[in-house]
Amino acid sequence: MKRFGISVSLAASLAVLATGCGKQAATPAPVGEQPDRPEPVTLSLYMPSVYPIQDYLINAVHKKYPHITLDPILRGPGKFPQDLVAAGTFPDLIYDSTPWYAPLLNMNLLYNMNDLVKSHKFDLSKLDPLAMDAIKMWGANGELYALPIYRNFGVLYYNKDLFDKFGVAYPKDGMTWDDAAELARKLSRTDGGVEYRGMDASGTYEGVSQLSLPFVNASGKANLEAEGFVTAFNNLKTIYTIPGNKRGKKLTDFYKGTVAMQTFWNVLGNFEDMHKKGTPMNWDMVTLPTYKEAPGRSYQVDSQNLSISSLSKHKELAFQVIAYITSKEVQMEINKEGYISSLVDPDVEKTFGANLQTLKGKNVQAIFRQKSAPLYKVTEYDPIAQSFLEKALAEVINNGKDINTALRDANELANLKIAEEMKK
Template sequence: MNKKTKLTRKWIMSGLTLSLLVPTLAACNTNKQEDSDSVRTLRIGTMYGSKQDEQYFRQQFTDMFEFTHSNIEIEVVPAIDYSEMQFGDQTEQAQVDPLKKIKDIMTGSNPVDVMIINDLSMLGTLVNENLLKQLDPMLKEDEIDINEFVPTVIDGIKEEGNGFLYGLTPTYTPSALYYNKKIFSKAGVELPTDGMSWDQVFNLAKRLKSGTGKDSVFGFSFNQWGAGDNYWDVQNFAAPLQLRMYDEKAETMTVNTPQWEAIWKSATDLYKDHVTPHQDDMQYGPTDGGMGAGKEVYNPFQGQLFMNGKVAMTVGDYGLINQIQQLNDNSEKLKMDPLEWDVVSMPYHVGKEGIGGSIYLNQLSGINANAANSEDAWEFVKFMNGKEWAKLKARSTYELSARKEYVKPRDGMTYNVEAFTKMKPAPQLNSSLKDQELLRNAPNLNLISELGTKYYAEVIEGKKTVKEALTEWETKGNDLLQKIKTNPKGAIEGYGETGGGGVVRPL
């Protein structure tokens, strides 16, 4: 075959190929045109929002989905509008019922298809109200392996769904126990490990306390900022135990018990023994007293005693790694020693193994049981929790991916990242349907907690023993509960203004 014949044959074959491709391309264009002609609206509900922050929400959740699904338009529907709260009648705000507002957009004449839930306990509430579709059958049909997700995330969601999945989240914000390797080494104390109880951690902390004044080193702090006199830290510490302040009818106090006494005593003993820092200790800088010693040296981590090498162990969320990285990258400029650190899993309370506090699943997406567009709703939930989206979200420096494949240490860093995956979230206090209803109907019940803050402070100040404080809290609390029963929302003499529990606060 000569060269001219070969060339002729080549052009003939190319022509045949093109002739076969033309109808295919035409069909693709026709299908694309048909798709574009059948544009559908997907209504996505949020717990809170406004027109002003809708752009941010779309960037975080929906822009990529709309880009890849050109025939689906997203409509964002907030249950509670920030702007209405800001500019509306302040007296009416106290009457806002978040659950009612959410139910309104899920059960009205034009219900939302997807609900984005920022609160794990609200997920459980919506499940019990039969407002969400179970996702397990859809996951099975699409052959999505739930074992590819972090078990603690899935277990936490299932606990709110009575053993089933009614929502998924692409990311979560866990906490862990951070520790300073140098302090342990200098004290000759063994390093902490995953799976320790609170008692074990506190025993380590007592062995690590040393020095006085500007030379003090503290064994532990309940938060990265340091001071150990914060009542809310104790509430978080006790969260896995689900200790109640009053009974389910809000008629009788339940704080004068051995469990409450043990929790308060553990925390206040650490404070009294100076194992945890006091407010006065917050002034000291990294090694020489810093600004507290009269030196005008700027320290962006002033007051964060763990960052300054003054606390051996602290509870911190995943975002604390950002600050550690910042410090270590700029240690020479700050004239500070780089932090030699690592993390272990959150400690547990005996009897509540596997449960740790302060784990937030704040991007939960579920499908409304009343959705008019349930197929696109599932497509959105599936996309939001798929591998492609997980790969993008894995870049976050404040959250971890819920997919095991993308749970990795930051580039250039080495630490025990698995510590953030081992503990299930602790149930939130007063998160049951009955408790939420009690607080909505009687916002003055928040005064009971404020009373607890007062008595805890008196223990810290040495004015009362733990037993005395809890006994008095019980007595005064029972009296207050009776007054709240007759006056659930108005001012109560001797207790200031209303507790304000009904005012909606952004989560």
């Protein structure tokens, strides 16, 4: 494993080399004198919100490199990219998820790390290929704008107490969405004046994720009439029109104990917090239900990544930080905390969730039994198309609107809005 920090002995060696070939080495400093130490430097770290492993990463980097301090800056009012650029304070490092780089690229805020990868002889092959492929999609000419530090995953979580209460067999790995809907029918009811819902399948983004559907074509036109969206809407309609299984807020009711099954991304940290507070849930998980069009596929690949700002004055140090965070040493600890390592390393995978008490006895292998679906080609206009898709689903579920009509209308409205944005 390579280290990218400069130890005192290595710094002394580099000083010797800097004097020129063939020249004698400098006389060692007299006993009692301190050798030169790296100047302290603060690297600002831009984050869309607070992340659970934020403090661990900051402390791990500072312990390894005492002269480097990471200072998190959270996106928000007065701290949006355009605000920070205007103030001349845009951060050195950027922490973000793979699908959301379009605004940063449009502002030329992402630095191409290819030269740094070469000069540091950084081994890209050690990183998850699906995560890397998704990142590389953003480089029109082979640019590398980020490196993954851990991967997200999707599963179906279920409340064992509700299945026991109503005498229904637990979910199993390998279910289809039809299988899951059938279970939801058995569990959606009112009992003792309490409404229990069988399943929450999240929203449109998750609903189409396994199918790797682009929301907008490369031409800049909305793609919401593609057959895959019809498939996803039919599935979501089936689930959310089960009597008593109205759509709710993601996870809120599941944590309250009134939803039997919930499909979503990694929320192991929330279960661990409940466990530590003495209010644990009796839960477990299985693989995500699948579409016949995408067998064995979980949600699309979604890695959490670090990028270097094109405006940073400390690009070498920023890369040093990223390289250390992707080292086996740090990745092992991230993995133990319940975040899938970005490394392709069986030794690391074996330690997954080792620090989480709530994972003991759980079906942890459900996380690894499916492959992530490939990431679709993301565009800067995706949020527009997604917003109209979400409205279309509400019309289908709440008002009984025909699916094909709803998607056609959403597609037309999205194209009108995209055209407006293109003119700006």
